[in-house]
Structures are given as structure tokens and as C-alpha cells.
Amino acid sequence: MTDIAASSFVRQELVPERPAPVKAVGLIDFVRKRLLNSPTNILLTILGLLLLWYTVIPALRFLLVDAVWTGSDRNACLADSADHSVGACWPYIQAKLTQFVYGFYPEAERWRANLTFVLGAALLLPLLIPRLPAKGVNSGLFFLAYPVVAFFLLRGGGIKGFGVSWAAGVLQSFDGSLVNAGQALVDLSKTSASSPLLWFLGKIVMLIGTAVDWLIFPLIWLREHIQGSGQPVWVDLLITAVIVLLILFFLGRGGRIGARNMIGGLVTFAAIAVVIKAMGLDHGGLPLVDTRQWGGLLVTLVIAVTGIVASMPIGIALAFGRRSTIPLIRIFSIAFIEFWRGVPLITVLFFATYMLPLFLPGNFTVDGLVRALIGVAVFAGAYQAEVIRGGLAAVPRGQTEAASALGLSWRKTTSLIVLPQALRHVIPALVNSFISLFKDTSLVSIVALFDLLGSLNASFADPTWSTPTTAFTGFAFAGIVYFAFCFGMSRYSLFVEHRLNAHRSN
Numbered sequence: 121m122t123d124i125a126a127s128s129f130v131r132q133e134l135v136p137e138r139p140a141p142v143k144a145v146g147l148i149d150f151v152r153k154r155l156l157n158s159p160t161n162i163l164l165t166i167l168g169l170l171l172l173w174y175t176v177i178p179a180l181r182f183l184l185v186d187a188v189w190t191g192s193d194r195n196a197c198l199a200d201s202a203d204h205s206v207g208a209c210w211p212y213i214q215a216k217l218t219q220f221v222y223g224f225y226p227e228a229e230r231w232r233a234n235l236t237f238v239l240g241a242a243l244l245l246p247l248l249i250p251r252l253p254a255k256g257v258n259s260g261l262f263f264l265a266y267p268v269v270a271f272f273l274l275r276g277g278g279i280k281g282f283g284v285s286w287a288a289g290v291l292q293s294f295d296g297s298l299v300n301a302g303q304a305l306v307d308l309s310k311t312s313a314s315s316p317l318l319w320f321l322g323k324i325v326m327l328i329g330t331a332v333d334w335l336i337f338p339l340i341w342l343r344e345h346i347q348g349s350g351q352p353v354w355v356d357l358l359i360t361a362v363i364v365l366l367i368l369f370f371l372g373r374g375g376r377i378g379a380r381n382m383i384g385g386l387v388t389f390a391a392i393a394v395v396i397k398a399m400g401l402d403h404g405g406l407p408l409v410d411t412r413q414w415g416g417l418l419v420t421l422v423i424a425v426t427g428i429v430a431s432m433p434i435g436i437a438l439a440f441g442r443r444s445t446i447p448l449i450r451i452f453s454i455a456f457i458e459f460w461r462g463v464p465l466i467t468v469l470f471f472a473t474y475m476l477p478l479f480l481p482g483n484f485t486v487d488g489l490v491r492a493l494i495g496v497a498v499f500a501g502a503y504q505a506e507v508i509r510g511g512l513a514a515v516p517r518g519q520t521e522a523a524s525a526l527g528l529s530w531r532k533t534t535s536l537i538v539l540p541q542a543l544r545h546v547i548p549a550l551v552n553s554f555i556s557l558f559k560d561t562s563l564v565s566i567v568a569l570f571d572l573l574g575s576l577n578a579s580f581a582d583p584t585w586s587t588p589t590t591a592f593t594g595f596a597f598a599g600i601v602y603f604a605f606c607f608g609m610s611r612y613s614l615f616v617e618h619r620l621n622a623h624r625s626n
Contacts, residue, residue, distance in 0.1 A: 182207040182589075183596060197587040208593040212585040219579055220597070223415015223570045229407060232273045233418055239266060240425075248612065250619065263429065274414070274422075276406035411489040415570030415578075417601065419489070423496055423571065424558045430497035431557070435504025436539070442509055453505070460502035466563050468495040473567040492564055500557050507549045511542030544620050551613035555606045572598055 155165045186207030188197050197209035213220075222230050243262040246252045303326060414422070441453030460468070472495035473488060515538050523533040543550070565574030576594045579585070 182592070194583075194585050194587045194590075197585075197589060206587075206589055208596060209585070209587055209589050210593065212579075212587075212590055212593055213597050215585065216579045216582075216594075219416060220572060220575050221417045223418060223575050224413045225415065225418065226407075226409060226413065229276075229409055232276075232406065232409075236270045236273050237421075239269065267426075272406070274409065274418075275411065276408040411487050414489065416575040417572050419564070419569060419571040419574075420558075420561050422489070423493060423561045423564060423569075426493045427496040427500050427557050427561075428554050430493075431500035431504045434497065434501025435508050438501060438505035439508040439512060440534070442505065443512060457502045457505050460499055461506070465496070465499050465560055466566060468499050469563060469567045471495070488567075489569060492567065492569060496557070496561070496564075500553065503553055504550070507546050507553060508542060510549070511544075511546035512538065514545045515541045547613055547617050547620070551609055555609055558605060558609070559602060572601065 154161075156162050184207075186205055187210055188206060188208070189210050191197060191209075191211035194209075196211055197206055199206045218227075218230070222233055225233060240262075243258060243266055246258050247255065247262060252258075303322065307322075438453045438457055441449045442457065444450045444453070469492055472491040476491055477485070519537055519541065520533055523537050528537075561571055562573045564571050565577065570578060576598055579594065580591060
């Protein structure tokens with residue numbers, strides 16, 4: 121019976137081979153197999169061709185075929201007759217190109233903006249190429265040193281005008297202040313019900329204040345002794361270097377790590393001294409250029425790069441704060457994120473530009489561009505926090521449990537295991553936020569900051585280039601610039617995704 125059942129259900133001969141699939145080779149086969157292989161695809165192909173015919177073809181005719189390429193004024197971009205159509209007026213772009221890039225930045229000082237662009241590209245490109253070495257040093261130069269150098273290059277001025285005596289002011293603010301505070305507590309204990317506790321706290325504060333005074337007294341004496349040399353910049357730099365090097369040494373707990381930190385600090389301060397001397401920051405520095413004269417692509421890149429770089433640490437801190445088990449930190453992070461996500465960016469810019477100065481003391485002012493930068497960074501940081509929180513939620517809980525089993529601290533677990541995986545998961549969302557932020561920089565033109573679109577609108581008032589096609593040409597040029605930057609970020613994000621194999625499931 122078993123043999124009969126087996127012979128009924130088991131095939132006795134081999135299945136015949138299927139014919140090899142026909143590969144679509146050439147344009148005709150591609151059209152037949154991919155575009156015209158079903159009624160639905162035929163309809164979509166026809167609609168796509170009509171869309172190209174009525175949009176792309178006229179745009180190419182306007183930008184290339186019927187465009188005017190040479191000329192010195194508006195007459196070159198005017199139609200000769202009613203039947204002759206004139207396309208884009210590219211001589212207008214050539215004449216206003218410097219305004220689109222630098223705004224109203226003084227022509228004699230534009231080499232500083234060019235140098236800033238070159239330094240930024242020279243430091244950014246090695247970071248984007250994975251095979252190049254020394255990523256740590258390069259990151260430190262780009263994220264820490266470059267913003268300071270770029271600020272003094274673009275704005276000008278010296279350290280003395282920027283508030284060089286801050287180190288002495290900070291030191292002198294500690295001189296005797298803790299001792300006086302402790303004495304006040306001791307005096308208060310004479311008339312208070314809790315006099316023993318206040319007396320004890322006052323004596324502790326006085327003891328700590330005396331120790332601090334003995335530590336900073338030599339530094340204050342050094343500055344006052346060398347004050348007559350006419351170089352307070354170097355004195356303040358020396359005081360700052362001594363303080364920072366001591367902090368680095370004690371944070372390294374002495375020994376090899378502390379010595380390594382001090383060597384790194386010495387190299388850093390030596391580089392700062394070289395930059396100060398090369399740029400003349402101790403003697404007035406470069407000619408001062410107010411930020412109201414900045415404009416064009418320069419302002420767009422400054423706002424976009426600052427917003428992107430500054431929003432990442434803000435977003436990471438808020439994302440971890442929202443997942444924190446400490447109620448105060450979690451509530452603050454949630455309130456911060458929901459508040460900034462609940463208001464539009466234009467409201468943030470208006471508040472930072474026009475209302476924030478009303479809440480500041482009369483003798484304290486903040487530059488308008490700096491206020492816009494802070495508003496954009498905080499606004500973008502709230503959005504980045506939710507993106508990064510989604511990546512943190514995608515990391516399996518077993519990763520942190522395995523790290524705890526190995527004895528890793530929270531800091532090492534977060535920086536080496538959790539955060540890299542979380543960022544890998546949200547690369548598309550992060551880059552999408554960066555692209556959106558880059559395009560949203562055009563909103564600063566509403567608060568009197570002349571970015572690329574602001575400079576473009578300002579150029580329309582020039583009667584020399586007033587033609588029917590001037591506005592279309594200008595907006596087409598701005599669109600090409602925005603598309604180039606955004607498309608570059610998009611393609612690089614795809615490269616990073618493929619390199620990290622982020623599309624594969626764990």
C-alpha cells in the first residue's frame with residue numbers, strides 16, 4: 121500500500137527546462153518591456169511625455185536656446201519685435217554675480233570671504249572622504265578652530281575690541297568674592313534661628329574663598345605687573361592658557377593622560393598665538409566689516425552651516441534628555457522640543473531680531489546676524505532631537521544590556537555603541553532636515569538679512585537691467601544654486617548609506 125501511494129505522488133521523470141529569459145537590449149527593447157508593456161504603463165508614458173513637452177522643453181528654450189549671453193545693459197535683453205521672444209538674460213547675472221555672492225561686502229575686502237570659502241572647503245572635503253586619515257585632528261580644526269578664524273576673517277577687528285580683558289575680569293570677580301559671601305553668612309547667623317548651620321556654611325565658604333584667592337592671586341599680579349607693556353592680549357592669552365592647562369592636567373588625573381592633555385593644550389594655544397599674530401588681532405586686526413554689509417551666498421552658507429553644525433549637539437542632548445529617567449531633565453527636554461516645534465521659523469526669526477533686544481539690558485547688545493544664527497540653531501535642534509530619538513528607539517535594548525554586562529560605563533556605551541547605530545538608522549531623515557534647513561535660510565530676508573534671495577530682490581531695483589525676463593532669470597539662477605547644494609547633500613547621504621550598509625536589516 122505504501123509503494124502504491126509513493127508511486128502516485130512522486131514524479132518519475134524530470135521537469136523540462138524553461139526557456140531562458142529574453143534580455144531587453146537596446147532602446148527598442150527597453151521601451152517595449154518597460155514603457156509599453158501594459159495599458160497602464162502606456163498611459164503613464166504618454167502623460168510623462170506630455171509633462172516633459174510642456175515643462176522641461178520650454179524651460180530649456182528659455183534658459184539656453186532663446187537666452188541672451190552677451191550685453192552691457194537692458195537693451196541686449198529686450199525683444200526686437202513682438203514676434204521674437206527673448207529668453208534668460210544671462211548678462212544680468214554676470215553683472216550682479218558679485219552682489220549675489222558677497223552682498224554689500226566691501227570690494228577691497230572680498231579676499232577675506234574668498235579665503236573663508238577656501239579654508240572651509242579645504243577642511244570639509246577631507247572629512248567627507250572616508251579613506252583620508254587624521255579625522256580627529258581635521259574635525260577639531262573644522263568644528264572648533266575654523267569658526268573662530270572665519271569670524272575674525274569676515275568681521276575683522278581685533279581681540280582688544282572684542283573684549284580682550286575677559287580673563288582678568290573673570291579672575292578679579294573671584295578675588296575676595298567668596299570670602300565676602302562667607303562673611304555675610306557668618307553675620308547672618310547672629311540674627312537667624314538656624315545660626316549654627318549658617319555659621320558652619322559661612323566658615324566653609326570663607327575657607328574655600330581663601331584657597332581660591334591664593335590660587336588666582338599670582339595670575340592677577342602677573343597681569344597687573346605686565347600691564348604696562350602695551351600687550352594685554354598676550355597676558356590674557358597666557359592667563360587663559362595656564363588655567364586651561366591646569367584644568368586639563370587635573371581632568372587627566374595626572375600621569376600620562378594628564379601630560380598628554382597638557383601637550384595637546386600647548387599645541388592648541390601655540391596655534392592660537394600664531395593665528396593672532398598672523399591676523400594682527402592684537403593690534404586692531406583687519407578692517408571691521410559690519411554684518412549688515414554681509415549678504416548673498418555668503419550669508420546663506422553662514423546661516424546654513426552654523427545651523428546644521430550647531431543643531432546636531434543640541435538635538436543629541438535633547439534626544440537623550442527626553443529619554444532620561446530624571447523627571448526634571450525629561451520634562452525640560454519635552455517642553456523645549458514641543459515649544460520650538462510648535463512655532464514657525466519666521467516667528468522665531470522675528471522674535472530674535474526685533475523682540476529679544478527689548479529683554480536685554482540697555483548696555484548689552486547682540487549682533488542681528490548672531491541672533492538669527494541662535495534662533496535657527498535652536499529651532500533646527502528641536503527637530504533634530506525627534507529624528508535622533510527615533511534612531512535611539514531603533515537600537516535594540518540588548519545592545520545596552522550587553523554593554524552593561526561587559527562593564528562599560530554609560531558614556532562609553534552611548535558614544536561607542538548606541539549613538540553610532542542610532543545615527544546610522546536616521547541618515548536619510550537627518551539629511552532631509554539639513555536640506556530643509558538650507559532652503560529655509562531664505563526666510564532671513566524677511567528680517568532684513570540679505571541672503572541669496574535678499575540680494576536677488578535688491579538687484580531688481582537697478583533700472584539698468586529692468587527687463588521682462590530679469591526676474592525669471594534671477595530666480596532661475598537662485599534655483600540652480602539651491603538645487604546644486606541640496607542635490608549634493610542628497611547624493612552624499614546615499615553614498616554614506618551604502619557605505620554603512622544602513623539598508624540591511626540586523
